[in-house]
Amino acid sequence: MQHDNNTGVIDTGNKVRRWITYVAGIYILTLGLSLAVRAGIGISPQSSLTRTMTLVLPPLTQGNFNLILEIIMLIATFLVSPKTFRAANLLAMIPALILALLLDFNLSLTTWIHLGSYPPKLVLLFFADAMLAFGLFLMIRANLVLMPIDMFVNTLQQKTGWKWGNIKTAFDCTLLALSATIGLLCLGAPHFIREGTIINAILVGQYIRLYFYLHNRYTTRKSTAPVISNPIAD
Template sequence: MEHTTTADAGIIDNGNLVRRWATYIIGIYILTMGVSLAIRAGIGISPQSSLTRTMTLVIPGVSQGTFNFALEILMLVLAFAVMPKAFRWRNLLSLIPSAILASLLDFNLMITEWVAPGPYIAKLGLLVFADALLAFGLFLMIRANLVLMPIDLFVNTLHNKTGRKWGNLKTLFDCGLLIVSAGIGLIFLGAPQFIREGTILNALLVGQYIKLYTFVYSRTFGRRATAARAASAEVTAT
C-alpha cells in the first residue's frame, strides 16, 4: 500500500467504520487481482511481487501468498528494530489485512491460471490493465484510511527515523527488493526472474493511475460535497 498525503485531496473517508473496512477489503481484492494478472502477462512485475514470485521457484511447495505474508512479518520486525520505542502493539493488527491479502492473492492466482496472452501486444495490454486494477485497489485502501501494511509501516518508520522524503525512501526500498530478488534468482535459479520491462512500466504507471483516480474522484464527488455544504449553509441562513 502506498503512503500518501491525499487527505488534502479530499478522498479520505473518515466516516462509517463498517463502510471503510468494506472499502479496504474490496481494495485488497482488486489489488491482488491486478498483481495476479500482471504475473500472467509475463513481461515483468513489481519489485515486491518479483521477490515473492521468485521464492516460489526456489521453494516450489510454498505459495506466493505465504511468502508475501512472511515478507510482511519481516517488515514488522524490522520496523520494531529501527524504532522500538515508537512501535505500538496495535501495529500488530496490520497482520490481519496482510493475511487477507495473502489469501486473496493465492485465490486470484488460482482463478487466473488459464490467462496466457500470446502476442507481445496482448501481454503489454494485459499488464497495463493489471496495473490499472492494482492502482485502483491501492486507491480504495488509501481512501479507507485504516491500517498501514507492514511494508509501508517499515518505510514510514525509516522516514520518521531519518527525516528523509518518504517517496525517496520507498524508491530505495523497492530498488533493494529488486536487488535481493535478482540476487536470489542468480544464486538459486541461474538468472534473475520476473524483472523485465514490465517492472519499469509498473513503477511508472501505478502512481499515475492513482493520481488519475484521485483527480476524477475529487472532481466528481468533491463538487457534490461542496454543493451540498453550500445548500446546507443556505438553508441554515434562512
C-alpha cells in the same frame, strides 16, 4: 501508506463502510497483481521477489512468501524504533494475512490466462496496473490499518526525516536487487524482471494520481451542484 494531498480522499465516516472498502481494495489489488503475473512481461519489485521465491522453494506459494515478507517488515519496524512500537501495530498482520490468502486465490483463479503474442500481454499489464492502483486507492481512502511494509517505510521516514518517496524507491530497488541476486544464484538468471517492471513502477503512481484527481473532481462537482427547489413545497 502516504500520498500527496490525500486528505480530501480519506473517508472518516462509518467504520463498517471503510472496512468493506479496505477489503475490497485488497481484493482488487491482488487481482491486479495476479493479472500482472499472467501478462508475463515483468512485475513489480515486491512481487518479483516473492514470485522468484516460489521457484526456489516451490512448496510455498507467493501468498506464503508475501506473508513472510510482511512479518520480516513488522520485525524491522520494531528494530528501527522499538520505543514507538505498540501492541496495536501487530494488527497489521490481519490485512497482511487477508492479502496473502486473496493473492493465492486470484492466482489460482487466473491460471487459465495464457497469452501468446506481445500486444495482448502489454494490454493486460496496463489493465493489471490500473486494477492494482485502484486497489491501493481504495485502501488509502479507507484509512484503517497500514500493511507492515508501509508501516516500516513510515517508521523509517519518521526516524530519519528522509522523504517518504525516496525511502520507498530505495526499498523497492533493494527488493528488486534481492530478486535478481536470488534468481541469478539459485536459478541461473533473474526471473520476472523485465520491461513490465519499469512500466509498473511508472504506471501505478500515475494511475493513483488519476483516481485522486477524478475523486476530487467528482466531490467538487457534487458539492457545487445547484439545489433545485420544489415549487410545490415552496
